[in-house]
Amino acid sequence: MLPHYRLKLGDRLPVILRPLLPDDRTRIIDAFKRLSPESTYFRFWTRFHGVNPTFIDRLCAEDQGQHVSWIIVIENNDEVPGVGGGSFWRSGEEADLAEVSFTVADEFQGQGAGTLLLAALWEHARASGILRFVANILESNEVMLTWWTSLGAASVQHPHGREMTLVLDEAALPDTSAANRLQRWLAFLRSPPPDAQP
Numbered sequence: 001m002l003p004h005y006r007l008k009l010g011d012r013l014p015v016i017l018r019p020l021l022p023d024d025r026t027r028i029i030d031a032f033k034r035l036s037p038e039s040t041y042f043r044f045w046t047r048f049h050g051v052n053p054t055f056i057d058r059l060c061a062e063d064q065g066q067h068v069s070w071i072i073v074i075e076n077n078d079e080v081p082g083v084g085g086g087s088f089w090r091s092g093e094e095a096d097l098a099e100v101s102f103t104v105a106d107e108f109q110g111q112g113a114g115t116l117l118l119a120a121l122w123e124h125a126r127a128s129g130i131l132r133f134v135a136n137i138l139e140s141n142e143v144m145l146t147w148w149t150s151l152g153a154a155s156v157q158h159p160h161g162r163e164m165t166l167v168l169d170e171a172a173l174p175d176t177s178a179a180n181r182l183q184r185w186l187a188f189l190r191s192p193p194p195d196a197q198p
């Protein structure tokens with residue numbers, strides 16, 4: 001079984017960071033229903049009501065080495081389906097490349113959840129032989145563009161947005177607050193304190 005971590009987000013919110021399980025299907029549907037139109041648009045590039053059931057099936061399917069999802073849930077809280085989640089999907093053409101995506105609930109954005117999810121996906125990807133993450137980002141998604149630029153990701157312009165590529169090499173990270181935060185979470189995941197295991 002993959003590790004679960006108990007930690008405080010933003011030094012105050014008690015959460016569990018763990019891999020997504022097939023049993024999380026209802027939780028994920030509820031979480032996407034609560035997402036604002038803007039966040040939904042940034043994540044899916046389309047304005048829709050309700051999530052495609054096929055997408056949920058693919059997301060919650062057991063890891064076949066091709067895709068992995070991690071989620072953050074609030075500890076002992078059944079009211080809020082989740083703080084956020086992130087996934088990577090390995091490229092069919094290049095085995096050391098994976099496309100990554102994130103969704104953090106609107107009320108929890110800007111509190112470090114995205115960075116923590118990236119750290120979990122980074123560690124999982126490196127252990128699976130993945131060396132680069134690519135993210136497809138809408139041109140209007142300033143938070144994501146600024147965040148990944150601060151991590152040193154390379155950018156290629158496309159008609160509606162940008163494809164940003166992040167090399168999963170800590171030594172290549174720039175000296176920015178976003179990269180420093182990511183490095184702190186990577187260090188935490190590699191050597192969690194004893195009380196971080198639920």
Ligand SMILES: CC(C)(COP(=O)(O)OP(=O)(O)OC[C@H]1O[C@@H](n2cnc3c(N)ncnc32)[C@H](O)[C@@H]1OP(=O)(O)O)[C@@H](O)C(=O)NCCC(=O)NCCS
Nearest residue numbers: 039042101102103104109110111112113114115147177178
């Ligand atoms: C993009 C997203 C995943 C980031 O998650 P998050 O939990 O807000 O990210 P973090 O709190 O870890 O912050 C990451 C960086 O973005 C910055 N940031 C986050 N929200 C911000 C906001 N609303 N305004 C300005 N900066 C913001 C943080 O300051 C941080 O940079 P820093 O370390 O230099 O300070 C989240 O905003 C989201 O889910 N957006 C909607 C869906 C989406 O765009 N998905 C990505 C598609 S690939």
